[in-house]
Amino acid sequence: MSLLRTRELTGFYGDFQALFGIDFEISAGEVVSIIGSNGAGKSTFLRSLVGLNKVSEAMVEFDGKCVGGMAPYDIVKLGIALVPEGRRLFPSLTVEENLRLGGNPGRSGAWTLERIYDMFPILAERRKSPGTALSGGQQQMVAIGRALMSNPRLLLCDELSLGLAPLVIRDIYGSMPRILESGAAVVVVEQDIGQATRIADRVYCFQEGRVSLTGASSGLTREQISDAYFGSHH
């Protein structure tokens, strides 16, 4: 049985329709990548799953229950967490306060402040610094840690590698195995096809608000993905 499933999910970005009937699913413990160019609707899709974009009830099913249209502050308590695009740390909170606030949903589980510091030791050193005083990569670690502090069953990551150097990206993705060990399923939105297929069991390609291709990472060729990414007429 799938952990999360969407049916004919539609979504709007302002007055502009960004998603046209997305069917998507992910099982417990699975890693799924969503690939697509800017404006393909990837971020809008993730925002719809956590309630930041309004959808109708039956469009999102989590753990067998329809959760579409629920408020974001209730959805996170069910166990869906988002690492938002651009990290969005709280500037007036320290690193540690950002992380503690992430634990506010009050879900028990493997993730504690100590576990986060153990995974990203640099954050322990910078615990008293304002979250936004850190480097881009460190900020991304805080954003991931903050999402994990809610002990999610499903972790949604929006463009973790955005604006980061290749070495830093490797470090960030290096934390993935430990995240999976905790039992969470992970959705990774990526523009980098190589990264996306390397990390994920399955891949969805989004193009202009529709799923243009889906399948097991190992079963898809680079050409197929490239076509689904840019459109076959490029």
Place this chain on the structure above:
Amino acid sequence: MINILDTIMQGLLLGGLYALFATGLSLAFGIMRFVNIAHGDFIVLGAFASLALIQWLPMHPLLTLLIVLPALAVMGYWAQRLVYNRTLGRDIMPPLLVTFGLSVMLQNGLLEMFSGDSRRLDAGDLTTASIDLGGGLAIGVFPLITLVIAIALLAGLQYLFSRTAIGRALRATSDDPEIVQLMAVDSRKVYGVAMAIASATVGLAGVILGMTKAFDPLLGPPQLLFAFEAVIIGGLGSLWGTLAGGMVLGVAQAVGFRFDPGWGILFGHLAFMAILLVKPQGLFPKTRD
């Protein structure tokens, strides 16, 4: 020399009162970017609420705080949830228009109920007592108490914001009301809590105002102006800046008053203008990314 010292001291003490006036305005703006035009009228409402309680059951004005503060806090919470939250958005006009309307309604409501007569909350000897510092220098006990209350209030708020979970939620909501929802925080409720706290400080300011000087239903707008000037001088959204702003305003008024009784208010406005020219972001602007 004594005169100068005396003037500055009176001004600093007056600054305590203005800081009390300004705290609620500063909180609402700092957390929600919400400017309440009816702020001064709510202060006056606090004074009248205390007066009504005393008329019903004679007691010391300070005792009425036990009822006035919670009552205003509850009122503030629901005003935020039911009315103000609907006005917040990119456009800054709706909160201004709605609270301007509230201001007119409050003034006229109070006029209907209490007439336009000047009132005062009688606190007996407390408001007339003074401490002799020697050398012809004396300070009023009540202005001193007011300043102590203002400092204690700001210190308490500082503690609340920096050390408690609700303070953390308030700061995070102020930073990013959208993303904070992903931390299981309902930003609309947090705004309600913020306005409840701000309104309680407004009630406190009202009762202290009523004990300090005579008030009538139309005294709100000038109090809003003082509060507004203290907030701007101190730096928007900065708690301790609000105290500094109140003191700058108080000293300027005391100095003006020294020259001519009619110049006090004018000197306050001039100081405000001077700060705007020299340091438009205020003395202690809150740094934000």
